Amino acid sequence: MLGGALILSSVVTAAETDPEREDAFEKLELFAEVMALVKESYVEDITDKELVEGALNGALSSLDPHSAYTPPVEFKEQREAVKREYGGLGIEVTQESGLVKVNHALINGPAYGAGIRDGDYITAVDGVSVRDKDLDTAIKGMRGETGEPVTVTVLSANKAPRDIVVVRAQVQGRVVRERVEQGLGYVSIETFNNNNLTKDLESALQSLKSELGGTIPGLIIDLRGNRGGLLDQSVSVSSLFLDGGEVLSARGKAASDNQRYNAEPGELFPDMPIVVLVNSGSASAAEIVAGALQDRGRAVVLGRRTFGKGSVQSVIPLSRERGALRMTTQKYYTPSGKSIQGRGVIPDLLIAAVEDKGKLRKRFREDSLPNFLKNPNDDETDYEEKYEDVNFPPESWPDTRDYQLRKAVDVLKTSRYQSLLAAQDAAFKN
Amino acid sequence: MKFVLPAIGSVAAIALFAFSTSNQAAIAVERPSYDDTFEQLDLFADVLARVRNDYVEGVNDSELIEEAINGMLQSLDPHSSYLSPDSFKEFQVNTSGEYGGLGMEVTMEDGFVKVISPIDDTPAKRAGIKAGDFITEIEGKNLLGLSLSEAVDRMRGKPGEPITITVAREGEDDTLEFSLTREIIKRQIVRYEVKDGLAYIRISQFNEKAAEGLETAVNSLRSELGGKIPGIILDLRGNPGGRLDQSVKVSSAFLDGGEVVSTRGRRPNDIDSYNGERGELAKGVPLVVLIDGASASASEIVAGAVQDRERGIIMGMTSFGKGSVQSIIPLRGGRDGAIKLTTQRYYTPDGRSIQGTGIDPDIAVSAVPDDGEARSSRRESDLPNSIENENADEDTETEAVEVIIDYPPEGFEVEDDYQLQKAIELLKSGTYTQKLAELTQ
Numbered sequence: 001m002l003g004g005a006l007i008l009s010s011v012v013t014a015a016e017t018d019p020e021r022e023d024a025f026e027k028l029e030l031f032a033e034v035m036a037l038v039k040e041s042y043v044e045d046i047t048d049k050e051l052v053e054g055a056l057n058g059a060l061s062s063l064d065p066h067s068a069y070t071p072p073v074e075f076k077e078q079r080e081a082v083k084r085e086y087g088g089l090g091i092e093v094t095q096e097s098g099l100v101k102v103n104h105a106l107i108n109g110p111a112y113g114a115g116i117r118d119g120d121y122i123t124a125v126d127g128v129s130v131r132d133k134d135l136d137t138a139i140k141g142m143r144g145e146t147g148e149p150v151t152v153t154v155l156s157a158n159k160a161p162r163d164i165v166v167v168r169a170q171v172q173g174r175v176v177r178e179r180v181e182q183g184l185g186y187v188s189i190e191t192f193n194n195n196n197l198t199k200d201l202e203s204a205l206q207s208l209k210s211e212l213g214g215t216i217p218g219l220i221i222d223l224r225g226n227r228g229g230l231l232d233q234s235v236s237v238s239s240l241f242l243d244g245g246e247v248l249s250a251r252g253k254a255a256s257d258n259q260r261y262n263a264e265p266g267e268l269f270p271d272m273p274i275v276v277l278v279n280s281g282s283a284s285a286a287e288i289v290a291g292a293l294q295d296r297g298r299a300v301v302l303g304r305r306t307f308g309k310g311s312v313q314s315v316i317p318l319s320r321e322r323g324a325l326r327m328t329t330q331k332y333y334t335p336s337g338k339s340i341q342g343r344g345v346i347p348d349l350l351i352a353a354v355e356d357k358g359k360l361r362k363r364f365r366e367d368s369l370p371n372f373l374k375n376p377n378d379d380e381t382d383y384e385e386k387y388e389d390v391n392f393p394p395e396s397w398p399d400t401r402d403y404q405l406r407k408a409v410d411v412l413k414t415s416r417y418q419s420l421l422a423a424q425d426a427a428f429k430n
Numbered sequence: 431m432k433f434v435l436p437a438i439g440s441v442a443a444i445a446l447f448a449f450s451t452s453n454q455a456a457i458a459v460e461r462p463s464y465d466d467t468f469e470q471l472d473l474f475a476d477v478l479a480r481v482r483n484d485y486v487e488g489v490n491d492s493e494l495i496e497e498a499i500n501g502m503l504q505s506l507d508p509h510s511s512y513l514s515p516d517s518f519k520e521f522q523v524n525t526s527g528e529y530g531g532l533g534m535e536v537t538m539e540d541g542f543v544k545v546i547s548p549i550d551d552t553p554a555k556r557a558g559i560k561a562g563d564f565i566t567e568i569e570g571k572n573l574l575g576l577s578l579s580e581a582v583d584r585m586r587g588k589p590g591e592p593i594t595i596t597v598a599r600e601g602e603d604d605t606l607e608f609s610l611t612r613e614i615i616k617r618q619i620v621r622y623e624v625k626d627g628l629a630y631i632r633i634s635q636f637n638e639k640a641a642e643g644l645e646t647a648v649n650s651l652r653s654e655l656g657g658k659i660p661g662i663i664l665d666l667r668g669n670p671g672g673r674l675d676q677s678v679k680v681s682s683a684f685l686d687g688g689e690v691v692s693t694r695g696r697r698p699n700d701i702d703s704y705n706g707e708r709g710e711l712a713k714g715v716p717l718v719v720l721i722d723g724a725s726a727s728a729s730e731i732v733a734g735a736v737q738d739r740e741r742g743i744i745m746g747m748t749s750f751g752k753g754s755v756q757s758i759i760p761l762r763g764g765r766d767g768a769i770k771l772t773t774q775r776y777y778t779p780d781g782r783s784i785q786g787t788g789i790d791p792d793i794a795v796s797a798v799p800d801d802g803e804a805r806s807s808r809r810e811s812d813l814p815n816s817i818e819n820e821n822a823d824e825d826t827e828t829e830a831v832e833v834i835i836d837y838p839p840e841g842f843e844v845e846d847d848y849q850l851q852k853a854i855e856l857l858k859s860g861t862y863t864q865k866l867a868e869l870t871q
Contacts, residue, residue, distance in 0.1 A: 024491030028478075030766050032471060034499050034512075043696055043754060043772045046815065051502050052470040056477055058501010059494050063485060069477070177585060253486055316480060322473050328486045362566075362605055371574060373486070 014080070031055070049287075059278065064328050065369040066313050071324040074344055086145050089150070089166050091116065095135045099155070110169045116154055123161060140193040144168050159347060178204035179212055182409050186274075188222035192229030192285035198236040205240075205268065216269060218412035220405065221289075228284025231261075231312075238292040239263035242298070243276060247292045249337075252313050257330060263292075272413045273417050275307045275408040276300035278347060280363035283307035290345045291334035295328060300411055300420045301347040303404050305385055308366035310340030311373055320390035341374040342367050348420050351389040360387045410418075453650040474498070481855060494550050495732070503769055507817050508810075510537075511770050517578060518760070518768045531586045531592070533615045534740065535560060535635075535670060538578040542566070545597075547670050547724065550634045550817065551618065553610040559597065561668065561724055565816030566605060567596035588742040589614050602626035606613035622647035623664070624654055626854050629715075632665035636728035641679035648683070648711050661857035663850065664732075667746060671727025674704070681735040682706030684717060684742065690735045692781075693755050700774070706735075716862045717742030717852040721791060726810070727749035733789045734778035744791045746849050747835075753777075753784030754817055772817065786811040786819040792869050797851045799819060800837040 037049050056069035057408045070078065090109015093100050100122040124130060125141035142150060148168050155161045168311040175190040175197055185208040187201065194200075209216050211381050228234075238247045241262035253260045275291045276299045293299035312330035317323075331341050343366065366372050393403040456514040457540035462686045476496075481489055500512035513521055526760045533552020534545050545567040548554040567573060568584045576584075587593065589612050622631045622641030629651040633640055652659050671677070674693075681690040692703040719742055721733050730749045755774040761767055776784050788810070810816050856862055 017699070024495065025625065027492045027495040028475070031474070031495050031499055033788070034761065034769060035467075035502065035768065037759060038502065039772055039773060041695075041759070041773050042510075042758070043774055044508065045696065048466045048470040050505070052474050055474060055498040055502035058480070059498035060502065061501070062497035063489070064482070092809070187775075225812060253484075253488070272435075311486065314484070316484070318473065318476065323475060325480060327481065327484060329484055330486055365589025367574075369574070394843075 009400065014300050014349070016126065032390070048428050056323075056325075058363070059062065059328065062371065064311070064371060064373045065366075066309075066311060067325075067327045070315075070324045071325060072321050075292060075317070075324045076321075078379065079107050088168060088170075089116075089152070090169065091211075093122070095138075096121070100130050100135065109346060110166050111152075114164050114166045116152075116166070117156065119157065121155040122152050124157050126151050127153075129261055142168075144172050164312070171234050175201040176204045178394070179207065182413075183214065183217060183411060184217040184412055185209075186222065186405075187219070188224075189226055189286075191226055192237070193234045194233065197230075197233045200239065200385060201237060202385075207271075210426040217270070218273045218275070218406045218417075220275050220277060220412070221299070222405075223282045223286040223290060224277050224279040224404070225281040226283070227281065227285050228309065231285060231288070232289040234285035235261045235263070238289050240268045241293060242296055243267040243270070245296065246335040248288050248335065249333045251333060252330045257337035259330070264412075271411055275411055276301045276416075277351065277404055277408055278303040278306045278345060279404075280304050280307055282345075282363050283309045287340045287345050288332060289333075291338070291340060294424065295335040295338070297421060297425055299419060301345060301422070302347065302349045302351055302408050302411065303347050304352060304363065304390075305346050305365070306339060306340075306344035308342050308344035308372075308375075310342070310375075328373065331373070338374050347385075348424055349407065349411065350385070350405065352390050352392045353404050355395065355397075356387065356390075357390045358387070360385060360390070435598050436761070452868075463698055480507055483870055484581045486658070498755060499769075501719060503771065505815070505852075507754070507772050507815055509770070510772050513758075515765065515770045515771060516765045517725050520582065521758070530612050530614050530673045531582075532595075532610055533561075536565070536578065536582065538715045539564075543573055543578065543581045547668055549615065549619075550621065550632070552615055557608045558612050559595075559608060560599065561670075562600060562719065564594055564598040569594055569631075570596070584620050585695075586610050589762055590834075592784070604715055605743035615771060620644055620647050620834065622651055624651060625850075626858065627655070627660060628654065628854060628857055629659045629662045630665065630850075631662065633729075636676040636680070638667070638673060638676065638677040640672065642681065642769055644680055645711060652712075659712055659715050661718070661862070662712060663720060663853045663857070665720045665850070666733060667720050667722040667849070668724045668731040669726070669729040670724065670750075671752065674728065674731070677731040678704045678706070678727035684711070684736060685713040686710050688739065689779045691731045691779070692777045694777060696776045702774075716857055716866075718857060718862075719744050721746045721749045721789060721847055722797065722849075723750055723788075725789075726752040730784045730789050731776055731778075734776075734782065734784060736790065737789060738779040738782070738868070743780055743862065743866055744789060744792060745793045745795055745853050745856070746791050746795060748790050749784075749788040751786050753819075775817075775820070783820050785817055790833070793852070793856070793865075794833050795836045795849045796838065796846070797849050798838065799840055799842060809861060 003143045004420065010412040012366045035048065039048070040049060041045060053069065053071050055235065058068045060069045066249060089111040091102050092105050095101070102116060102118060102120045103306065104118055105116050122130060125138065128141060130138040130141070144150060144154070146168055149165050150168060151163050151165050153161055175194045176187055178185070178187045180186070185205070187204050187208070189197065189201065191221050201220040205216070235247050244265040246261050247261045247263050249258060249260045274293065276293055278286065278290050278301060283306065290301050290306060294301045310332040312332065313326050314329040318325065331339050333339050350369040362368070391407070397403055411420065461518040478491065478494060481494065482491065482521070496512065496514060503510040503512050505706065532554040533549040536548050537546050538544070543557055545561055547561045548559045561621050565573060568581070573581050585593065586597070592605060592609060593612060594609050597608060599606060605744065605808045619635045619637055619640055620631065620633050622629065624630070631644065631646065631647045648840065667809065687706050689710040690704050690706050693700060694701045708725040717736065719733050721729065721735050721744060725733065725748065730753065733744050733749060739743050753776045754772045755776060757772050757773045759769050759771060761769065778784065784854045789829070836852065842848055
């Protein structure tokens with residue numbers, strides 16, 4: 001009681017001296033009034049809890065597109081989902097003629113072990129037909145807790161349908177794909193949401209190396225459409241190609257919130273030229289990698305301006321099981337101190353995948369989101385892509401061929417690579 | 431009740447400031463269990479303090495609380511919202527008078543400016559802007575982050591001035607650009623003409639001039655048709671609604687007294703019944719009301735009353751299904767803006783709720799050939815978080831009934847207006863009376 005009285009008196013002083021606080025105090029009264037009004041007059045019964053949850057969501061999501069309030073039930077579910085290990089069958093599937101088709105059964109996955117092979121069809125899961133269900137529903141049935149068995153009905157070519165029992169296991173899909181592209185190494189990274197990514201990338205590079213006879217003369221890292229994922233993976237992936245030094249920094253409102261992330265000393269392929277392919281779908285962790293390799297003069301970035309998601313969200317649980325806040329607390333900066341937020345990484349070579357027909361077509365990026373956080377550096381927010389600045393495929397270019405990849409190969413096979421790096425260096429010094 | 435709650439509000443405000451200085455300590459203190467309202471306000475204050483401390487940028491508390499009030503109202507249903515002092519002022523201007531602009535009704539949805547409907551015979555309508563379009567840019571400048579009134583301000587300007595707007599449309603990969611010339615928008619909401627010897631009246635919106643306009647229309651059409659109207663087609667297609675009192679007056683013009691609509695609030699005794707005035711504007715004249723999926727609210731009241739009271743035949747497609755009433759409640763005399771709050775539901779004279787289901791036409795006629803999508807246009811029940819119909823069981827039953835829709839033949843031009851042609855046919859063929867009798871059996 002005494003504590004309450006003390007607080008009260010200090011508030012009165014604060015309210016008297018600070019007009020902004022006084023204003024907020026009055027607004028808070030208004031809030032309580034509106035809440036009472038709504039409870040009194042709304043067409044349906046409504047609880048204080050529902051009203052405040054709506055209010056919290058309104059307040060949080062007004063901040064930026066990535067901040068939100070998570071109500072208690074949802075937050076509990078999220079936490080349990082993280083704790084529980086979800087297992088799967090270790091297969092990549094698509095839908096074909098109303099059935100689920102196995103595109104690829106991972107060799108170390110439980111489905112492969114149980115005899116399921118590429119090209120098989122799954123017609124039922126635990127006796128429930130998957131026919132004409134959407135793929136998500138079908139996949140849901142296959143997922144469950146690790147160690148639990150699931151019965152799938154499998155149809156293989158020239159065989160009668162059979163039931164196969166598969167014990168679910170933790171399997172991470174392959175997110176790295178590699179191949180030799182015109183004598184060069186090519187790796188695509190689908191997502192950074194995978195704990196094995198850096199390890200997988202390393203082994204992909206090793207197998208490219210041996211396939212290319214001991215040296216990779218040039219590497220293309222394809223991050224197009226990569227929506228990002230785990231921050232630590234973006235740091236460790238960048239670290240493969242950098243000999244120590246900064247990869248990124250994350251900065252909050254107060255200087256004490258700033259964090260730096262550095263690459264480990266030692267580089268996998270120090271002299272190997274690298275082109276990083278990006279587009280407007282490359283976001284977050286993908287932008288960190290592209291930005292770091294560009295800023296550090298380690299790679300030429302080619303493609304279109306990236307998405308521009310350069311903010312970090314923290315999940316802040318509220319006491320007494322009242323849910324959690326998901327709130328933007330920091331922004332990412334590339335090693336040269338540029339913010340990615342709302343602007344993205346601007347490629348050294350602007351190459352488009354398709355012709356925009358005389359006028360730049362709008363791409364969906366962070367700055368298309370309502371109420372997006374502005375880039376802290378005004379000049380950079382004003383960056384405007386011009387049609388003339390972009391190299392589009394010629395009219396005769398067939399849709400089936402990858403123009404950006406072709407250009408990447410050209411850069412790596414000519415002296416263009418060195419001159420682009422030099423230009424990058426000059427721009428950096430400016 | 432009224433005087434208790436603001437007091438609780440003050441307590442919460444104190445909590446807010448307390449937390450901002452000694453966050454941890456304030457949370458750790460065990461409190462006796464207060465009532466839910468306090469608990470919830472306390473949570474709210476706690477969150478505000480955390481946002482102020484930890485958000486990546488500085489925030490303005492007042493703005494944040496306004497956003498919270500808006501969030502609270504928007505979480506209720508798609509039609510409740512908070513009007514800031516500025517938008518409340520805008521709202522008051524908007525319901526009366528003329529302005530120089532493009533001629534469309536707009537709203538804010540998910541932070542985007544969305545076209546409710548382009549008004550007939552305005553630059554927007556002529557340019558081909560459609561209901562449901564999202565306006566993303568004006569003069570190449572992004573509208574994101576602007577309030578609705580700020581966006582509207584940018585669209586307005588001197589008549590004759592050109593303006594370019596960029597629109598995102600569902601089903602289109604690219605945004606569309608429209609060049610328009612601003613005009614003084616005369617809200618001519620009732621248009622009429624003689625069509626094939628019949629009276630054709632289109633009401634595009636139920637503003638305060640709707641009933642008056644209808645009366646003028648009926649009277650001048652009557653004299654144009656030599657003193658006797660053989661039939662009336664009342665076209666409410668694309669009419670997004672408007673004022674409740676106008677829908678009652680318009681319905682009343684065709685009914686000799688009796689109930690037009692009733693509204694019911696949450697409490698059982700919170701019922702208002704709206705009755706028509708005695709006397710009819712066009713007594714005994716056959717009436718066909720045209721509706722479609724974009725006929726909403728006040729339009730549905732008229733169609734529902736005409737249908738339930740057996741005054742005419744409803745033709746077209748099932749209406750939008752917005753059967754709720756919003757009240758504008760000024761806050762502190764409008765100084766702090768206002769709230770738009772859903773307070774009641776509409777019921778037709780037979781006691782049917784329109785909410786979520788809409789009015790089914792007596793004769794279903796499609797405007798476009800059967801492409802399997804005619805019934806999938808966007809309705810109230812598709813809106814996120816829309817209020818459900820109270821008689822849910824009845825709905826499922828009616829859904830089971832197969833509706834036979836009359837589609838225009840392949841290759842029929844939309845401009846030729848198949849629904850209107852069918853309405854004319856019905857009134858001219860002499861089968862109207864028989865059909866009405868069949869429907870009302």
